[in-house]
Amino acid sequence: MPRIALILPDLLQRAGMAAVLERYFAPVEVEQFGTADDTLRENGLFDVYFTDCAVFTANVDFFLPRRSQCVILVPDGSAALPGTETPRVIATGGTLEELLDHIGKVLVPVRSAAETPSDELSAREVQVLQLVVSGAINKEIADRLNISLNTVLTHRKNIAAKLGIKTISGLTLYALMHGYVSTEDINT
Amino acid sequence: MFTFTDMALLTPDMPLSAALEQHPTLIPLVSRFGIRLGLGDKSVAAVCADHQIDARFMLTLMNTYLFEEYFPEQKLKSFHVSQLVDYLSKTNAYYLHYQLPNIERHLGSLIASGGAENRNLALLGKFFAGFKQSLTDSIDYDTRKWFPYCLALSAGEVEGRDRIAPTAPDTADDDPAVSQLRDMRSIMVRHLSGEYNDNLAYAVIFAVGSIERDIRQHNRIRNRILTPVIDALCRG
Numbered sequence: 380m381p382r383i384a385l386i387l388p389d390l391l392q393r394a395g396m397a398a399v400l401e402r403y404f405a406p407v408e409v410e411q412f413g414t415a416d417d418t419l420r421e422n423g424l425f426d427v428y429f430t431d432c433a434v435f436t437a438n439v440d441f442f443l444p445r446r447s448q449c450v451i452l453v454p455d456g457s458a459a460l461p462g463t464e465t466p467r468v469i470a471t472g473g474t475l476e477e478l479l480d481h482i483g484k485v486l487v488p489v490r491s492a493a494e495t496p497s498d499e500l501s502a503r504e505v506q507v508l509q510l511v512v513s514g515a516i517n518k519e520i521a522d523r524l525n526i527s528l529n530t531v532l533t534h535r536k537n538i539a540a541k542l543g544i545k546t547i548s549g550l551t552l553y554a555l556m557h558g559y560v561s562t563e564d565i566n567t
Numbered sequence: 568m569f570t571f572t573d574m575a576l577l578t579p580d581m582p583l584s585a586a587l588e589q590h591p592t593l594i595p596l597v598s599r600f601g602i603r604l605g606l607g608d609k610s611v612a613a614v615c616a617d618h619q620i621d622a623r624f625m626l627t628l629m630n631t632y633l634f635e636e637y638f639p640e641q642k643l644k645s646f647h648v649s650q651l652v653d654y655l656s657k658t659n660a661y662y663l664h665y666q667l668p669n670i671e672r673h674l675g676s677l678i679a680s681g682g683a684e685n686r687n688l689a690l691l692g693k694f695f696a697g698f699k700q701s702l703t704d705s706i707d708y709d710t711r712k713w714f715p716y717c718l719a720l721s722a723g724e725v726e727g728r729d730r731i732a733p734t735a736p737d738t739a740d741d742d743p744a745v746s747q748l749r750d751m752r753s754i755m756v757r758h759l760s761g762e763y764n765d766n767l768a769y770a771v772i773f774a775v776g777s778i779e780r781d782i783r784q785h786n787r788i789r790n791r792i793l794t795p796v797i798d799a800l801c802r803g
Contacts, residue, residue: 498757543757546743549750552694556687556758 381489384425386412386434387452392471396429396452403479404486415441426489435466442466450485498541505559507534511547512554513564576630576637579612579622586611586629592777593629595665599657600625624650632784643792648721648800651793652714658785659706666778667699673770680764687761691751698747705744717793720800732801733794742786748779 383400387393390413397409412419415430415438428442428449435442435451442449449466455473469481500508503524510520517531524531544550554560577586584606587594594604600620615622624646630637643651674695678688719725752775755768 543753544750546746546750548694548697548747549754552690552750552754553758555690556754556760 380406380408381426381486382408382410382424384410384412384419384422384428386415386419386428386430388413388431388434392431392452399478400482404482407486427485500538500541504534504538504541507531508538508550508554509560509564511535511538512551512560576634577611577626579615579626580610582606582608583611583614584608590633592780593632595661595781596629596632597625599654599661621646621650624654628654628784628788631787635783635787638787638791640791643788644796646792648717648793648796651788651796652717655785655789655793656710656714658781659709662702662778662781663706666774666781667702670695670771670774670778671699673767673774677763677767677771680767681762685761685763687759688763691755694747694751694754698744698751701747702744717797720797730801733797742782744782745779745786748775748782751775752779 381404385393385396387396393411393413397411400407400409410422410425415434420441426448428445429452430442430449431452435449446465451466451468452471453468455470467485469478469485471478506524507520510523515523517528517535520531521528538550539545542550542553544553551560551565555562555565583597583602585608587597587604587606600615601618602614602620606614609617611626612622614620615625623642627639627642627646631639631643674692678685678692681688716725716731720730752772755772759768
């Protein structure tokens with residue numbers, strides 16, 4: 380989920396921006412700052428920083444190294460700097476449709492980069508899945524595949540995330556549907 | 568926290584009909600209180616007075632149903648155990664007699680729509696049958712043991728030595744029934760293949776989503792209100 384910092388002194392602008400992001404671009408994690416203070420500086424990595432001209436220029440030391448992740452909000456579009464790619468400039472004086480288009484262009488690449496591109500199970504994960512579904516407990520799976528208990532847990536977590544399935548009965552259904560196991564392999 | 572919303576909390580002065588028009592998912596909830604359609608423009612308070620229902624209780628349930636993040640714990644804890652148990656029993660009955668058969672009916676048609684060719688649909692049917700069995704078993708336990716015990720305890724009819732404090736509930740997120748339903752929807756959306764009728768698949772997914780949501784609210788009331796109240800009574 381993209382982590383977004385809003386560094387805007389105006390409370391209403393900040394709250395409005397947070398509301399727009401959460402309503403139209405969920406899931407996002409939005410943190411709000413009135414100034415580019417120490418909390419922001421120490422807060423680690425955000426994917427995108429939304430701010431305004433005044434804050435940006437007053438804190439170039441912080442923003443310049445991160446300019447490819449910065450978006451400057453301006454009241455109207457005519458202030459856009461021609462020829463410069465970053466930091467990006469978004470005009471907030473237009474229609475909601477325009478605003479959403481501009482924000483979308485910033486956020487969509489961030490989001491798709493963060494997601495794992497494939498939901499295909501690896502050969503190892505298929506083995507773990509087959510054992511889970513056949514009723515083996517984690518310890519047995521570790522012994523059978525000669526891997527550590529932690530590795531089994533990691534595989535199980537990845538399988539659940541890739542397939543979007545949490546329960547054993549759900550995994551069983553998936554494994555049967557895809558021919559990874561047959562009905563005879565299942566004890567229950 | 569500042570969030571946009573299209574919805575506002577429901578209040579006693581608002582016509583119940585307006586609330587139900589805007590949120591049809593509340594219709595089964597109010598029918599658990601014996602309220603039927605044909606409401607005219609009577610306010611929530613007036614309809615409740617006609618039916619001798621505690622309007623505050625029904626409104627609190629309606630609002631917690633609509634707003635998953637809205638959970639007025641103090642208000643809910645002020646209601647009587649018998650009100651809570653009565654409501655939860657009625658939701659259980661609704662699952663057994665209405666929602667489960669409804670899903671089964673759609674699912675049966677969906678399986679038939681794939682002909683004998685689509686083995687995956689039969690597997691889905693089996694998965695749901697397993698879910699239905701486990702839900703039926705836990706409802707059965709509620710009806711025979713847990714709810715009568717809660718009622719007896721709140722009526723002061725259980726001796727100190729016979730009191731059994733409830734085990735800490737799973738968090739709503741880990742509830743096995745909810746997880747299984749979510750898995751079922753997810754498997755259908757991501758992995759359904761072969762021949763089947765699109766509209767029937769949608770009908771099943773919609774019906775599954777609707778019971779899932781209802782069970783989530785049921786669990787919030789059970790785990791965060793009824794269980795702590797019973798726990799306090801056991802210790803008190």
